[in-house]
Amino acid sequence: MRLFRRLLPHPILTLLLTLTWVLLTSTWTLNSLVFGFLLGLLIPFLTQPYWPQQMRLKNPLMIIEYILIVLYDIVVANLVVARIVVFKPNAKRQPAWVAVPLDLLTPEAITVLAGTITMTPGTVSADVSAEGHALLVHCLDAPDPNAVRDEIKQRYERRLKEIFE
């Protein structure tokens, strides 16, 4: 079991890398599958020092729900932000920094949350606090910064907590 952990530090990453390679080559042959699997063995093994602890997924099925919600939010937020950029004068726009206290503990979950915040237009995650207990988020136009903080916590962080922890 320990040998298995040494050779395969991140089984999920191995699976993802194999799938990525097969999709990249776009040919469903044994050749690409085997080479993808070799990459999937080699890359997690070589990058193990930078990612020491094992990732756990408690609720993998909820990832699908999460992706759908984020995609929907991206479309809606794009329209909102496009309207702000084109029609709202700079003087009336209220950019704001928001500190989001985190309930998430694992680095993987915090990374996904920060990435989600950046990809949904209107908010960019700019920094994490020294010990990783808060995220610094910049809002393009936030008359009420507390509402932004609550939405991030309610909509994304709650679901990520169910997926990862």
Place this chain on the structure above:
Amino acid sequence: MFFEYLIAGFLVMAGLFGFVGSFGLLKLNDPMSRLHAPTKATTLGVGGVLLASMLHGVVVEGHLSLHELMITLFLFLTAPVTALFIAKVHIHRHETKTSLPKAGEDGIWATHNVTETKEAPAEDQQQG
């Protein structure tokens, strides 16, 4: 015919959002707000082109291409990292510990949590 209109519609939508993203770079008046514009271009702008490309592959060329999904994946992995780097540079150069909101229970943001390399050698010299 219907699908050609749909593909064209996706391309026009992508062009519009790409334009709004570039326009935002010109119009917005502070560096952090300007950072919001590129994140828009990479989501709906590029997303529209990729949807059109996938649809064109299926309807016109008759085979399903999954490369577009990979491009989406790579964009979603890399765009937040670039944005974070630019934001960190901005925090280093233009923000002070008091101009940002309080960093929760930790008290300081990671970018500010560095030992000042310029002042450290001077202190050593005084002691020596």
